[in-house]
Structures are given as structure tokens and as C-alpha cells.
Amino acid sequence: MEKGQTVLIHAGASGVGQAAIQVAKMGGASKVIVTAGSDEKCKICRDLGADVAVNYRKEDFAPICMDETGGKGINLIIDMVGRDYWLRNTQIAAVEGKIVVVAAMSGSKIETFDMRQLMNKRLWLLTTTLRTRSKEYQEKLRDKFVSDCMKHFEDGTMRITIDAVYTWTQVSEAHKRMEANISAGKIICTVDGNG
DSSP states (O other): OOTTOEEEETTTTBHHHHHHHHHHHHTTOSEEEEEESSHHHHHHHHHTTOSEEEETTTSOHHHHHHHHTTTSOEEEEEESSOHHHHHHHHHHEEEEEEEEEOOOTTOSOOSSOOTHHHHHHTOEEEEOOSTTSOHHHHHHHHHHHHHHHHHHHHTTSSOOOEEEEEEGGGHHHHHHHHHTTOOOBEEEEEOOTTO
16 A cells, blocks of 8 residues: 555454554555444444444445545455455456455355456455465564554554453354454453463
8 A cells, every 4th residue: 555545444343454444544545444244343443543434234335435535446455355345346446456355254256257357447456365374474474563563552553452352161152253243353262271
């Protein structure tokens, strides 16, 4: 992202989404728009710096994004949803915009897609996952995050939302909460010295 660009973050109330909101604002985004699944989650996103929060259960994010950008489209889209948002993402992306796919919660297979939608706008498609990265890469990324961002957590300009805390014996309950998509922020499982 370059300073002054617009950003759309799907799953804005997730842990990754919340971090992305704050990093985008600190990086000089002109407008940060997010999608989230409840009014409460939208409020959390706005409290973290999102300029516009769309409850996707009530509104379609695509026309709102086009309206918020004066019809120019979004410069950077961070997508954790995948298939269900793919066509709308390519439609609302700005010319030479970037779409970064971080996860595919709705699925990864897109049956009817014309690559010209990417080509005509000269869109950049980037995909990423940490699961397939080497330990060395993950350590380097962690160290960069610590050096660039830790001071902002210490001075309060960035923050982490903790949704719920479970013991390690309650892992199945933690997963049920996450799978029900009612969490907002991080779910933590603690491990005590007894197990």
C-alpha cells in the first residue's frame, strides 16, 4: 500500500483484520473500509481506526466501496473470505489495484471466472499463507513485526482485542466459538503446568 490509497479489509474483526486496520492507518491509507458480520464487530473495527464498516449480513459492500471511492475503486483488498467475494473484489478493485488473498473461508475454487477481469484493470493478485513457509521465514517475519510494531503496542497506538480466554482443556469450546464466527479478535488458550 502507498500513502493515500484506499484499503478494503474483509473479516475486519478477526485478529488479522484488526491488525491490518491499524497497520493500514499507520501506513497512511486515505480510507480503510472493512466488512464484518455484526454491528458490534463493525463498532470494534471503527474503534480501531476503520473509516467505514459494512455489516455484510445487512448490506452489500461492493456499492458502498464504489461510492466511498467516488467510483475509482479500491487500491488494496485484503481478503480472508475467498470464493464468495472474488467476483465483487475484482469488480471494485481500482485500476492497477492489488488483491491479497490470505485465506479462503468460503472456499477456494472459483468456477466461472474470466481472467480478463484481472488483465483489463492490470490487477495484482498476491496470495499468502504462513503454514507452508519455513521456520526461518516465519521467524524473520515475526522479528520484523516486533521491530516495526511493538513500540506501538507499548505506547497504546496499536492494540489487540482479546475475545475470549480458555484453558487448554477447553480447546473444543474455543474452536466452536471460532467456527460459529461470533468471535472478534484473538481467542487465547492457556496452558498450565499441570498438563
